[in-house]
Amino acid sequence: MNSSPATVSSSTTLAEAKRRRTFAVISHPDAGKSTLTEALALHARVIGQAGAVHGKAGRRGTVSDWMSMEKERGISISSAALQFSYRDAVINLLDTPGHADFSEDTYRVLSAVDAAVMLVDAAKGLETQTMKLFEVCRHRNIPIITVINKWDRPGQDALALMDEVLGRTGLTPTPLAWPVGEAGDFRGVLDRSDGSYIRFTRTDGGATIAGEERFTASQAAELEGEAWHTAEEESGLLELEGQQHDQDTFLAGKSTPVLFGSAVLNFGVHQLLDVLVDLAPSAEARVDAHGEPRPVDAPFSGFVFKVQAGMDTAHRDRLAFVRVCSGVFERGMIVTQAASKKPFATKYAQQVFGRDREIIDTAYPGDVVGLVNAAALRVGDSLYEAQPVSFPPIPTFAPEHFMVIRAKDSSKYKQFRRGIEQLDHEGVVQVLRSDLRGDQAPVLAAVGPMQFEVAEDRMNNEFNAPVKLERLAFTIARRTTPDWIPTLARERSVEVLSRTDGDLLALFSDRWRLQGVEREHPGIVLEPLVVS
Numbered sequence: 001m002n003s004s005p006a007t008v009s010s011s012t013t014l015a016e017a018k019r020r021r022t023f024a025v026i027s028h029p030d031a032g033k034s035t036l037t038e039a040l041a042l043h044a045r046v047i048g049q050a051g052a053v054h055g056k057a058g059r060r061g062t063v064s065d066w067m068s069m070e071k072e073r074g075i076s077i078s079s080a081a082l083q084f085s086y087r088d089a090v091i092n093l094l095d096t097p098g099h100a101d102f103s104e105d106t107y108r109v110l111s112a113v114d115a116a117v118m119l120v121d122a123a124k125g126l127e128t129q130t131m132k133l134f135e136v137c138r139h140r141n142i143p144i145i146t147v148i149n150k151w152d153r154p155g156q157d158a159l160a161l162m163d164e165v166l167g168r169t170g171l172t173p174t175p176l177a178w179p180v181g182e183a184g185d186f187r188g189v190l191d192r193s194d195g196s197y198i199r200f201t202r203t204d205g206g207a208t209i210a211g212e213e214r215f216t217a218s219q220a221a222e223l224e225g226e227a228w229h230t231a232e233e234e235s236g237l238l239e240l241e242g243q244q245h246d247q248d249t250f251l252a253g254k255s256t257p258v259l260f261g262s263a264v265l266n267f268g269v270h271q272l273l274d275v276l277v278d279l280a281p282s283a284e285a286r287v288d289a290h291g292e293p294r295p296v297d298a299p300f301s302g303f304v305f306k307v308q309a310g311m312d313t314a315h316r317d318r319l320a321f322v323r324v325c326s327g328v329f330e331r332g333m334i335v336t337q338a339a340s341k342k343p344f345a346t347k348y349a350q351q352v353f354g355r356d357r358e359i360i361d362t363a364y365p366g367d368v369v370g371l372v373n374a375a376a377l378r379v380g381d382s383l384y385e386a387q388p389v390s391f392p393p394i395p396t397f398a399p400e401h402f403m404v405i406r407a408k409d410s411s412k413y414k415q416f417r418r419g420i421e422q423l424d425h426e427g428v429v430q431v432l433r434s435d436l437r438g439d440q441a442p443v444l445a446a447v448g449p450m451q452f453e454v455a456e457d458r459m460n461n462e463f464n465a466p467v468k469l470e471r472l473a474f475t476i477a478r479r480t481t482p483d484w485i486p487t488l489a490r491e492r493s494v495e496v497l498s499r500t501d502g503d504l505l506a507l508f509s510d511r512w513r514l515q516g517v518e519r520e521h522p523g524i525v526l527e528p529l530v531v532s
């Protein structure tokens, strides 16, 4: 039996919360997120799960009890946390699935972090998926650290990249280090805090920690000549523009410290860890649904930010990922589900990353635990011990993919309806309805197409209601009001449907169609829904 939570003093909880740094990497596929994750783990000490970090190739083919679909494709649908220690800190890196497994869950992860690292490919700049994830961070005022990656390869000009960050995000880039040598000729960085030079040395294969040596500015001038002078000059320009780090504007989500690196060569990774520890916020009091902060040393509380279903088809396994907000989580404790007031036993808590699971015994604010057998839990649920609390619901996000779903077999309509309701309730997909389409053919809406596959798989196998899905040619949803329905109904290839949360969504094939309707009907209510 575990010791009772009361045995952990509030000063221990406060100290542990202060050590936590909980963040996610926001990036476009191929920017180097997996490579960076491995590099971070290499520099740090992975807690309790040595060898837990695998590249994509490493994950492929691992024998596991995960969803068969996931096995077939060799990709990970899960998003969970990798925990490691660095200096005095405990760092939780929450995975943000990209590529084909980009989904509403990817956005939801951002509700559980205290900071984000925006990883940018030096050649490609800010790409679409990065921008989508950035919008969610902006909405939540999440402090962002920018890392320009792949500086070892030819890419854009460093100052031009800073202009792009400012122009596209509105965040003032405040580089902490400035590259010496242009993209493709990465020699090291100028440390803008003291003007010294950190020279990087390649090590064989990049598999070990890269060599770093520090030199004074005059030594750097000797060593690197023109490349050093250019770096000094450009850093000076930034200073003139006021692009110096400011902790307050960073924490307020108005400026972003910038680092340059090469994840594959392990350059700049060490700096990133230091920046996370020195500048990123620790786990602090989270505001509840009434706007009241829940002190980190209050009794245990947390919220579910993701539910993973069907990982073990034999057991209809449900894994609910909980971000700890206050107090100490101890495996075996009985917590209360805020919405139902029902008790939930946490006998099988796990730490999960990729395919690896490990039993977890204790967790502190900022940590993530995976609760097994969590059929009763759903996204956004608050859990607490002793002192009730409800955290704000996790919003739904703007869908970009739409499909009509129908039962293949009309005699299975009851199962069909039950399944759709359950998937909607769990937030697997959004369900949109209209009188025109009727209950037999609702529209499923998703952030990423993978959500449809999960829905289809569960309808077929779990709810025993085989379905047909048919893609609709819409890519944009806007929130509208009832008085605009007649106007929109007269428009060609525009459809208005209502979502379960009560929102009325107008769907458009593309932005030209949307702009056409806006031009034609000045004053029409069509609000963008980054989140709603």
Ligand code: GDP
Pocket: 027, 028, 029, 030, 031, 032, 033, 034, 035, 036, 149, 150, 151, 152, 153, 261, 262, 263, 264, 265
């Ligand atoms: P992810 O899709 O964001 O997880 O990207 P990966 O980590 O899988 O990286 C995509 C590709 O870029 C891989 O071939 C990596 O080896 C390569 N890559 C990642 N970081 C760097 C880097 O700093 N420099 C170079 N040259 N290649 C990199």
